[in-house]
Amino acid sequence: MSKDSTPVGKEHFAYIAAHTIQEDAFLRDLRAAAATAGLPEIHIAPEQAALLQILLKLRSARHVVEVGTLGGYSAIAMARALPSMGKVRTIEIEPKHAEFARSWIARSDVKDRIEVLVGAGQNLLGMMPGNSADVVFLDADKAGYVGYLKEAMRILRPNGLLLADNVLADGDVVKKTRLSETAKAMQAFNDAVAATPGLRAIILPIGDGCLCGVRD
Numbered sequence: 001m002s003k004d005s006t007p008v009g010k011e012h013f014a015y016i017a018a019h020t021i022q023e024d025a026f027l028r029d030l031r032a033a034a035a036t037a038g039l040p041e042i043h044i045a046p047e048q049a050a051l052l053q054i055l056l057k058l059r060s061a062r063h064v065v066e067v068g069t070l071g072g073y074s075a076i077a078m079a080r081a082l083p084s085m086g087k088v089r090t091i092e093i094e095p096k097h098a099e100f101a102r103s104w105i106a107r108s109d110v111k112d113r114i115e116v117l118v119g120a121g122q123n124l125l126g127m128m129p130g131n132s133a134d135v136v137f138l139d140a141d142k143a144g145y146v147g148y149l150k151e152a153m154r155i156l157r158p159n160g161l162l163l164a165d166n167v168l169a170d171g172d173v174v175k176k177t178r179l180s181e182t183a184k185a186m187q188a189f190n191d192a193v194a195a196t197p198g199l200r201a202i203i204l205p206i207g208d209g210c211l212c213g214v215r216d
């Protein structure tokens with residue numbers, strides 16, 4: 001019988017981060033410029049970017065859809081794991097965030113592989129054809145995740161990956177009382193994932209919890 005998982009605390013996360021592909025100067029500069037421009041500092045962590053890149057490469061992904069662009073950090077990281085004809089379509093509701101992302105994408109090494117779509121995730125996902133994406137990455141409004149799950153299952157090709165950030169809701173997802181709206185939304189999402197036929201998923205405790213699923 002296997003033993004319980006090794007408890008992982010702050011020191012272990014620092015160790016994991018130190019032993020993971022490091023952030024390059026471009027993405028470091030993007031983060032600093034985004035903070036200066038007043039964007040919230042809620043990009044994925046460098047070790048999450050490394051995880052996404054590894055998963056995209058394993059899937060030989062060519063078409064990626066992201067909900068939640070912010071400054072373009074994760075979109076650029078993911079685009080770097082695609083072949084030259086690959087595409088990340090990233091959805092952002094805030095015009096200011098989209099404009100910042102477009103300006104940094106334009107001077108990145110992957111400018112031809114990313115398209116920023118401005119609008120609400122639910123509307124724009126609804127316009128995308130079925131069976132058209134290898135990967136869907138959710139990193140936007142948590143209340144929208146259950147609706148995004150339904151669209152993702154329609155959009156994803158067989159063996160496509162569903163990835164979602166913040167599924168541990170700062171650890172509050174295990175609370176039973178006095179839950180924040182985010183924790184309630186993440187519980188609903190994680191329950192909906194578990195109840196979705198044809199989706200095999202696991203939650204990895206990287207960053208604020210990264211859900212990785214593959215559809216049959």
Ligand SMILES: C[S@@+](CC[C@H](N)C(=O)[O-])C[C@H]1O[C@@H](n2cnc3c(N)ncnc32)[C@H](O)[C@@H]1O
Nearest residue numbers: 043044068070073074092093120121139140141
């Ligand atoms: C956590 S940030 C995304 C971070 C980004 N994925 C990264 O790691 O670089 C969430 C973003 O989702 C956007 N957002 C919030 N609600 C949205 C919605 N309904 N549709 C699309 N984007 C939304 C926010 O404006 C914000 O820029």
